[in-house]
Amino acid sequence: MADHIDGPRSIGDPSIDLTDLFAFASPENAGRTVIAADVFPSAGASAMFSNVVNHSIVVRRVTVAGLGDTAAFKSGDEEFRFTCRFDVLEPATNGAQPIQRGTFTCPDGQVLPVVVNDEKGATTPDGAFRVFAGLRSDPFILAWLLESLKPFPNLLQHDNVLSIVVEFDTARVLDPSKGSLFGVIAETTPLPSPSSLVGHEPPRYDWIGKPEQTNMRLNNAAMAGTEDLRDLWNQQTPFAIDEDVRPLFHKRLIDSLTNWDMRDGRADWTPAALIASANVFLDDFLLFDVSKPITDTSFLEIEKSTLNGLAYRTGGGRTVDANVIDILVTWTVNRDRESLRGGATSATQPGGNTFPYLAPPSAQLQTVADSVDLLAPPDRVWALIGQFGGTWHPLIAKIKLTGAGLGQLRTIETIDGKQIIERLEAIDDTRRFYRYGGITGIPAADYTGTLTAKPKGTGTTVEWRVQYLADGQPDIIVKSIVSTLLKTGLGSLKSRFDTTK
């Protein structure tokens, strides 16, 4: 029997793939620190955590060990480890989603049961720790095509991730009197198991410190033909990169940072500064200082000031709304000579001021599509439906056009007296399609419709596709409105063309 023998190019569990790490002071209470780690890029609406890994956030105290071209940060040995693990699913009744529970272990050994997607989270009896785990809107803004450094709309728009958000009493847990600068990483590691005879488990599956260490710096897409070091990097021990391979990573970072520096054709970094920058990035942990303000723009300020030979002024860290890619791109390309901006400056949803701070999951775009096969040839069909202002639809009483060409508006008055306004976004009479966006009249956001007439034999297939986010009405209501619109319109074409032929 035939099998699809080649299989996928890579077959890992995306739910253990760490995407981001955040560290900031709680907007609700400046005396509490929030650290959040995200896994599972582009997670679907029902995403769940893997039940066979530990999800850990590890904090260590850090000191500044050098300034300027000798900039360095030294991490201490004391470790504050927060670990979350999740169980298998519990079946739910009445067709509801299954429930996933987990266990959160605090650095002081307290253990908290958590329920995935419970927005209130769980709090230790002493109030020192609070934790949330579940699906949230991805706050990352990736608005560049990094290989060519071209601005682009946010590539992660409407995406969600699985988040683990930990909030704790800063003074009680971290004791800043011993030093207020910290480095944090997150990692996914195997659960301890008595034996695993099949293979040898890796010490960890993935880890993250500063954003984009692997995808922008170690595996710079603009450096064709270089060996992919990401797997080797992920096998390293955070805070203790193997001395044997450290030179390999250091060399790659220098090459990559040099490439980034020259992306605008101008060298803003001296060779010595590039080496220092590579050293700082090689010690890959997210720096934050709990005694200074952490803002949406303070990300990387500690590293930047230190490399510039100055004392840092902010708490660095990374807030939910920080546009870290623009900050990194600007710093690595022109050393802050000129601000570089991607094609979007905000994520799908901004972060919130209350626990758990990351916004609720972004609604998934809904699609309603329908089609009809007609006996009439495409040109004849398109002559009728290809007019943006055409009143062929039986539910439309009249249409008023405002403007001309792309961007023109049509104000539709329906036979039951409602008004819908739509804007023409694209039209191609040769390929017989047009696309329009909704302005008002349908309780939906991001409303886009596409109408196409394609040849089918000697006849035509008319396809109508609408995509939207329900807004102000339940999904099912909006879907019913849109489905009726499509079905009635396409049905009318059937009776018009197939009976008049």
Added chain:
Amino acid sequence: MSATLDVLMAPSPATAGDIAVINLESTRRHAWSRFWHTPQRPGLAEYIIEQEGLALAFLGDIGALDRLGFLAAQLAEMEGDSLRTSLVQAQVASATHRFADAGRYLAQAQRRGAPAATVNRLSMTIDQACGTRLDLVLAARRQAAAQTRRLEDQVPLGALLADLREFEEADEVYRRALRGYQDVSPFAMAWVCFQLGVLWGELASERQWARAEQWYRQAVAYLPSYVKARVHLAEIYVADDRPRDAETLLIPVLSSADPEVCWRLADVMASQGKLADAEAQMQAARSGFERLLARHLLAFADHGAEFYSGSGNDRRRALELARINVANRPTLRAFEQAHAIACRAGDVDTASELSVAATRRWGGAAFFRFSPLAEYRLQSAENGVASCGQRAN
């Protein structure tokens, strides 16, 4: 390697199968949603191909093939002259076993500047599936497997070695894949276990059903909704006179669109004397196969041939489909299937013709000596006449 040693391979930790399936399905739907919003997003179409491939291979979601076809058509409409479109079209054509089309799209991609590594990877897939240039494919597979040690490179090597009847080495390669895997996807682990089940339950010259059963059971343990693994395991249960076990195994995946489930359940019902139920399942299987063959003839020709030569009970249709499969992907396995069906149908001329063609193609190859086709030729030569005799397998 003995079955006892197989047992000693304790399962490696993997994310629970139900979690992985929920994640796959919701991610797949989300990927399509993103595609409609930003179809030009880099890597998205390629990601959808992988997600749909998993849904097809593991969940028996045969609608994945339609969705893949739709994806390729949409890209062709939006950016028909792009390199990306050619590569996606090649992958989709390959997934639906339209290998000639896949080759054409790949050549087009090459003209449009596709990276050599990408072209070689797809080209190897097509060659392996069609049984062409196997010596080159084997060398390249060995090299890739040795270099990366990744499961994704070991499994195709194991599959090729099995095709070349190097069963022990294939077994070792699959085990190496299991040992070396450093992630927790149950899809990966179940995939290798399933391959090991097929190796010892279907491909090996001397079938070892106990050994195959153990691997299929392990595959199902990793991924309870693994339709193919359940179907193959059920076949073993039926052969071992355990129809109730087979029924228990098949019922939970009856809702999948894979007609093999209905087919095997029909056999199970029949073996228990539940003839009305068996007939209902057989009807569902027959209409299911015909529906698939109408939409994706080349992808399911060999499956259809197997069905109709078995309890589907239409040997003419079986032979017709088997020959279509041979024409599309002239592998030794395809020849053997067609030959066996011709023998069962008493079509001596076709059996001889297939035997001659196979001998012409692989007569000098070591692996051909162990093929039933070689033995058939030998017997024919000795007897002076063609005879299907005992050769049907």
